[in-house]
Amino acid sequence: MPGPLGTISELRAQLDARRVSARELAGAAIARAEALEPALHAFVGLRPERARAEADEADARRSRGERRSLLDGIPVAIKDNMVQAGEPTTCASRILSGFVSPYNATVVSKLRRAGAVIIGRTNLDEFAMGSSTENSVYGPSRNPWDLARTPGGSSGGSAAAVAAGIVPLALGSDTGGSIRQPAACTGIAGMKPTYGRVSRYGLVAFASSLDQIGTFARSAADSAAALEVLCGHDAQDSTALPEPVPEYTKRLSGEISGLVIGLPREYLVEEGVDPAVLRCVREAIAELERCGAKTREVSLPHTKYAIATYYLIATAEASSNLARYDGVRYGHRAANAKDLGDMYRRTRSEGFGAEVKRRILLGTYVLSAGYYDAYYRKAQQVRTLLRHDFEQAFAGCDVIATPTAPEVAFCLGEKASDPLRMYLSDVYTVSANLAGIPGLSIPCGFAHGLPVGLQLLGKPLDEATLLRSADSYQRRTDWHTRRPPEPA
């Protein structure tokens, strides 16, 4: 088995120095993915032939002296809820069995135009609903740091693939923490940009007003390189933001003196969080202060309503977004239905897993006549309050620091029978989705031998400051260079 691949910057240097070809990198990534698949189950599907062909094109370009982007020739993986022409998209659901997309998601087109080599599609919780990848119809992915544990979710496959050194970059989607929490669980950098910063066209919708595509990478610097490729306006997504995309990599000055870090009173309390996790986060904040940043306490008073608000809005939107899986046009269709109603009932009963059904039911209830005002409309009002909380907090600080998750990666099966406890692991992450602001998780130490994530939240469209802060921290610490043990 080939050893772990380096960072994008390292691979970039090797490619530019012609010490390695894109074909060799793709080959190594695929061989490593295949070798680790029984242990990690990070992937839903690999595409070795097409990946090698794409790598050959990158090598041909390089021999002509062309380079499309910093990602040209770099092997990457995408979460299996972003469509790619000619490839199946399953969302880890039986309901999409047999579906092959005839079109590319905007992010896939962008990766291809940038020359990135997509080696395969990663595992996830069904329709990105979950925090552990245990809701995948293909079975759970495993955490490279401890195979008995979850890599987090819902983008657990992408996180595991980057943490295990299979690829230096993988795409995920984050609706309530689905990039940041698995990044924390696996000790890598996970970035959820501002809502609308990356086009959602071709991302299979879970909750449209919260969904955001982002990245898993080993470092803040690699995340910056990837975001330069992925961000930007898209005429096919009405919610995509038109603002020009900064050159994030050029903003990584390593300088954060004078940066004001807000410490939310409501997040940094002992209650509900593993003290060992909190210790790591506090130490990371202290390190940022040693880099020249200042801290001040801020308040996000409506935080206690965030989880409830999130699960009302997310389930409402999901109940409608998932209505299209009806067995009529593609995917699974139940056999031997008696009539139309029976076909719908059987198809959806057979096609969706328990968690997806639970959320469709919740969401349908939330939107129903007589309940809409009490639940959906109220949740939208609280969402506005949460957004105001952040606006006020950011009036006095540049970034906000919190733990990413209240605990380290939990054991598979530990919370599977307790959805409410599972939902609570999103407590620090959902607010960023509700407010639409960017968030980044980077590794900041270990508790119980497992990685701990520091979450940095930023002002809308201020990804650059988040990346610069994280990069400064990573220039002075080595948590992000720690690798999980190679499986025996």
Next chain:
Amino acid sequence: MSAGTHPSYEVVIGLEVHTQLRTESKMFCACRVRYGDPPNHHTCPVCLALPGALPVLNARAVEFGVRTALAANCSVHPRSVFARKNYFYPDLPKGYQISQYEEPLATNGWIEIDGEEPDGRSFAKRIGITRIHMEEDAGKSIHDATESGRNGSYVDLNRAGVPLLEIVSEPDLRSAAEAGAYLRTLRQLLRYVDVSDADMEKGHFRCDANVSLRKRGAQEFGIRNEIKNVNSFRYVEDAIRSEIERQARVLDEGGRIIQATRLYDPSRGKTRVMRTKENADDYRYFPDPDLVPLTLEPAFVERTRLTLPELPERRRIRFESEHGLSGYDARLLSTSRSLADFFEAVVAAGVPAKTVANWILRDVLKVLKEREQEIEDTKLSADALAGLLRLLEAGRITAKSARELLPELVERGGDPAELVSVRGLEAVSDLAQIERAADEVIAANPENAQRFRAGEEKILNFLMGQVMKKTGGKASPGVVRDILARKLKG
């Protein structure tokens, strides 16, 4: 069939009209709007509702919506919101229809209608427009084996995502005839502002009617029934009449109206229950998070207002005052924008308005009706008709010849003066020739000549006919009359 009103009950009707906007592409994707192509030919990831596809609003559809709203005197809202109407049906690919719900494009307008009840009583009133909103059409389900050529049900999504405008009236209509007049006026308006073909037979213009009765003098509305999707003007009025009769019968017998959605069966002339309120769907409307609220700058609305043509009502009034037409003629000529434009173009070419109106309403429309065409579909130009009428005014052709030439001008076009000479239709202007013919006729009909001289003036028409015959119908009747009268009296 009853009169569509009722002596002891007041009829209350509100109409919801869905009209298809004549955009090139669909409401939320770039697929073409076209009929008659193979099923599912005009589809893409968006209108097929493939996983991950997202809607993008068609700016042209918005412009058409605003044009309509302004023409119907509505307030166009600076902000409106698209919502999802959730329900399952095989021809609804996303499992929801994108429509506007709590915040529509426009509200609070009106249109003027007038007409006549079957008993001859006439009405003229203003009908309120509650709201106008935009939405997408669903596809088409085909259950009929003769249409699909196979057993089972099939879905054609060519229509899925086609832009529609829903126009909801206030419950201001009081009879079936008023409902019919409202629909015709609305259709005329949609065609005038050029946003919709509004062709009911092609399904471009569909109507749901809410009908209720209340005791005359009562303030509160009665329980309403909604008649769904009636697909012709005649059926709308028939359906409303039969529903009024049904409800009156129930009330007369001391019964209670049950709120329901009904379908009209034209073959039986009756409505029947489709579903009752208890079984009504809960559409779980909520704002579509895939689309941002539609914001319209006041400047855009005002610019759009400036592009509106003169509307039929105003044009009719102007035709009366400016061209001295009768109310009746003015109404007929302003029925369609193309006909009214045609009329004005002929007048502008220097022909007296009354002559033009007479010729269009009597002769041109007759030819069009025979050919089942609209004026804009023919080869007849305003210049050609003006030329023809000028030849007539100048006495160079007779009315009979002009009438003969009209179908040819409609079918093939051309220069009337040239046609007249090619066909040898010049009026006989040689007075000597007419005098000779008159002498011959008088000589051949001594008895009739005597009767005329004895005061039986009607006989002159017979003698004129004889002279016209001798001149091949090409002599001007006025000239013939003068010559004959002079000779007979002299």
